[in-house]
Amino acid sequence: MFYDNKIPGLLIKIINLGFRSVTVEHPYIQILDTKKYLICPIPIANVNFPYELREGKSCVECVSENEIRSELKKIGLTGKVKLLAIVADQTGKKFKASKPIEFDIDKQSTPIP
Numbered sequence: 001m002f003y004d005n006k007i008p009g010l011l012i013k014i015i016n017l018g019f020r021s022v023t024v025e026h027p028y029i030q031i032l033d034t035k036k037y038l039i040c041p042i043p044i045a046n047v048n049f050p051y052e053l054r055e056g057k058s059c060v061e062c063v064s065e066n067e068i069r070s071e072l073k074k075i076g077l078t079g080k081v082k083l084l085a086i087v088a089d090q091t092g093k094k095f096k097a098s099k100p101i102e103f104d105i106d107k108q109s110t111p112i113p
Helices: 065-074
Strands: 007-015 022-024 028-031 036-038 051-053 058-064 080-088 094-096 101-104
Touching: 007 065, 007 080, 036 065, 051 058, 058 065, 065 101
Parallel strands: none
Antiparallel strands: 007 058, 022 051, 028 036, 028 080, 080 094, 080 101
16 A cells, blocks of 8 residues: 555556446545445546546556545544445446455554655
């Protein structure tokens, strides 16, 4: 979980494995074991969403651990949670990450030297 090679964060990579272009909406994060979702307000992405993703191509969005931690605390969560990245296409069909990650809200991250 890193982006910018120095700041710990979550990298969401979206790959179009299909045979035609698809328009993808802004990715978001599901907080498993709750009915809550997180859309980070200050992501860094290599495209602007919604985005037409051609077949065989990919795009990425990165969110710092500190931003995720801050957003989770704002909704009253503490401790360890499982997060799952999700993206929807323009028709509303959802595509989920292959597996969730465990995120410790109370553990402070440190920049990579």
